[in-house]
Amino acid sequence: MLLALATLLAFARAFGEVARKLGLPAVLGEIIAGLVLGRTVLGNVFPEFHGFLFPAEGPNAIALHGMTIFSVILFLLVAGLEVDVSTLIRLRRSAAIIGVTSICLPFAVGASLGWFTPALMGGSPGADPLVFSLFLGVALSIAALPVIAKTLMDLNLYRTDVGMMVIATAIFLDLVGWVIFAVVLGLMGHGAGATTATAIVATAVLAVAFAAFMFTIGRWAIDKALPWVHAHSAWPGGILAFAVVVALFSAAATEAIGIHAIFGAFLAGVALGDSPHLRERTRRTIEQFVGSIFAPLFFASIGLRVDFVQHFDLVLVMIVLAVACLSQTVGGTLGATLAGFPRRHALVIGLALNARGAMEIVLALLALQYGVISERLFVALVVMALVTSIIAGPAIQRVLGRRRSIRFKDCLSARAFVPDLKADTPAEAIGELVAAIASTLKAEERFDPEVVTAAVLEREAAMSTALDHSIAVPNARLEGITVSHVAVGVVRAGIDFNARDGQPTRLIFLVLTPKQEVELQLELLADIARTFHDRTLAQAAIRCPTFTEFVALLNTGAPPDPGTSVRRTVDG
């Protein structure tokens, strides 16, 4: 079991990081990791080793399954924590308009398709047609708050009016979608043929009643309890445990009344996240731990279970994808236009809401487990969730003509990192760094180092680029290059760059940007200045022996640990 867990987590993280590097959602990589380790690849190539590592039954299988249930509970807790009810309340009118259109249209389309063409859509033969069509309606109409928030942040749109509107609507969709979904899940539990109007109403009443309870009494009790927990327990361990306990109890409660456990975990997260007494650090610690360990385990275990190659049905995938994108984008855009947004912004809102993300996958998995959908449809829904998440960002970028905000660390390269510049003067240092960048260029972008060095020196002569903390940022905008380059050089002895504070310069960033991109150049220079505003970080950067350690320093924002030492004697 330990080996299985270790392998699963290691692969999930590694593939997730690769996906992230390629600008794709980490969950894509995590699912692929599951595919590689699961029946799809490993099970076909080395069936015995696969059987040894992930037995289909027996205590290890049960323990692993228990871990995935625990993981999904924690994942939904985090998803709930991210729901900011106050934003929804502030923007309630418009959010309700957009929310209703972007639920109704996809839901109507999905439910009709499910009702009239269940075989084509890959319904499970034994499934109740009503449950199946309701499910398909929900599956097309939900939104994925985390993916949407991340996309908006990347595009620097998060704190704009359109961004906040998208978030508020996504929260609305999440809340309403989960209530509907909880009802559908409750109905799934009854088994085929047992679905009656009474059962639907009963489950719906229970789900709404539980949600109402969590939003009133539950929310109030949690808000009152938090200061008490903070005051009377170890910080931050007490509050972490409190959050997990609340999520588990709430999950157990929903499970007991016949709605799925994850609904309870999600509502517990919403109620917790809503309290102003929850500290930012608590939220972050839970998110980090869950996001780095439990979410990857859960998504990899999905890939593990289903053979994606065998159940891949191109026609169904295309239908699901087309219907999902069209109905959600049109619904969202329509609603936003009704709510008074100009057409271009309304389209952005529609496109953003189209991202389905991980939530869709959780939902599809449950439907698969309850036997409502076939494995064909499951695979199609997972593909749809991933594709809609991937295209949301580029689509919005296109509409707004806006690029992703750039960080200087994205412009670095190992060959343009020179930890031991030989230079004694600014001109020599700049010359060395220009040569370093030149060595990284492709043939068609090659420039004449001497011309570039001269351009940088001319800029430098106009005004020194030295900042505080022994840093300088010589720079130039060049014809003929299409992407930006940043070279990093260290001179331990220091060079006189004519700094304001009179200190010798030790850390030199050469910033070369395309001629026409004035804003981009300023953005990169500001990013460097902001990053090394912290004196400790600047000093640690000067000591970095390798490019890897330099990037590690930038990523972690903290220098390596100093050791501990004796400070005094007992009696001193």
Next chain:
Amino acid sequence: MLLALATLLAFARAFGEVARKLGLPAVLGEIIAGLVLGRTVLGNVFPEFHGFLFPAEGPNAIALHGMTIFSVILFLLVAGLEVDVSTLIRLRRSAAIIGVTSICLPFAVGASLGWFTPALMGGSPGADPLVFSLFLGVALSIAALPVIAKTLMDLNLYRTDVGMMVIATAIFLDLVGWVIFAVVLGLMGHGAGATTATAIVATAVLAVAFAAFMFTIGRWAIDKALPWVHAHSAWPGGILAFAVVVALFSAAATEAIGIHAIFGAFLAGVALGDSPHLRERTRRTIEQFVGSIFAPLFFASIGLRVDFVQHFDLVLVMIVLAVACLSQTVGGTLGATLAGFPRRHALVIGLALNARGAMEIVLALLALQYGVISERLFVALVVMALVTSIIAGPAIQRVLGRRRSIRFKDCLSARAFVPDLKADTPAEAIGELVAAIASTLKAEERFDPEVVTAAVLEREAAMSTALDHSIAVPNARLEGITVSHVAVGVVRAGIDFNARDGQPTRLIFLVLTPKQEVELQLELLADIARTFHDRTLAQAAIRCPTFTEFVALLNTGAPPDPGTSVRRTVDG
């Protein structure tokens, strides 16, 4: 299963916090929580409910068992992270001397008792006598690094020469003890009667070889990998997952070669913690999550499994306790004297090393599971572990005549918190706060409020006690009180306390200490000044409406969350 987990975690945390409040180790409370929920109490009172919550077999039992295995692996990872190898290397000579004596003496005593009187000592009837006596030797000679470090910190001894020596020796004991223990565990696995000299040697060689591997190649590889992980993965999620993966793989490896999994997890922690590239924040995040969720689950599950009342054998408990305390304290003191410490300091070292803590419990549990010891001895060892952990602090305090360092928040009380002082002058404010403290006193400590107010005002007249950030700390030392009192008052409008920065004072701490305790008074005043040096915290404290929220603020060191809001429009 969700309900079982939720209940177990909730009880474990609650009892753990109560224990902490009483100045006892949290693990004591966690085990008691297990007892209450387990066979000892709940199983006897409501056997059906107990059976429903924690079934003895079936999928839920297996899943819960899987969770405890995962928990103990993470717990040992954290224990390993706390081992600071560089401290050991720096103090290697003395640490080796003290380490050898404080292993040899208890080990010799324990092993002889086990060999000659196995029945008296509660050996399991079927157990191999050699294995049993080896186990008893190890059980008496291990030390508990986390408990010892915590005790030393409480007494403000951690960064002294004696404190560092104790830590270095405890690290030595941990490393050597775990190697011996791994060997014993390997032998336990062979079953009764199978123990031969060859088996001992083979297991010992494997254990030492694995430890040597982790300390050389493993440590080197981890040290090289860390900057790479930092540079190429999401921070801090990537490194968290990396640590867990390394621990799981190492655990699986030791398990595969016939040594117990926790040995691998521990060594992985040591190798990770030894790398200077591991950031302080990573260490803290792992420790917080494990310490608050997984460690309580594990220790509560111990209480769950064994009926402590039925298997409590007073004679055995007293023998184990006496032998353990005597042999370890004498061994440690002897070694420290040999290493050149003065007698009093040597005794402190011996007493500190006597704390057995949670490690002893982990060890005893494994021996119980392998059938080497009886439940009687298991209970005795758990009691011994807890008692030695509890007495270490007070015993050292006695020898050194030193008290625990005090924080002003330990002197607060709800009735001496006045969020709305009516006062317009310093004299009126001080009068109100003196009255507030007077209302909290026991009859024999009552003082005349007017006399006390006059004394405080006299002190105030000599020099203003106003600090920066609108804070003042009027104070006095009084005859007739034995403990210190701090009252907190807020005047929103502000009072002129003649502050250096000319600002009106809004937050007033009245500090009353016993007449003879000059140092204590200074410590409390310094603590208040240090705490509210942070301007944000001072402002948040002024806004606190209740005592609970005030204490919550002190514990978390962070004000409640502000909401999010729109900053600009898309095109702006």
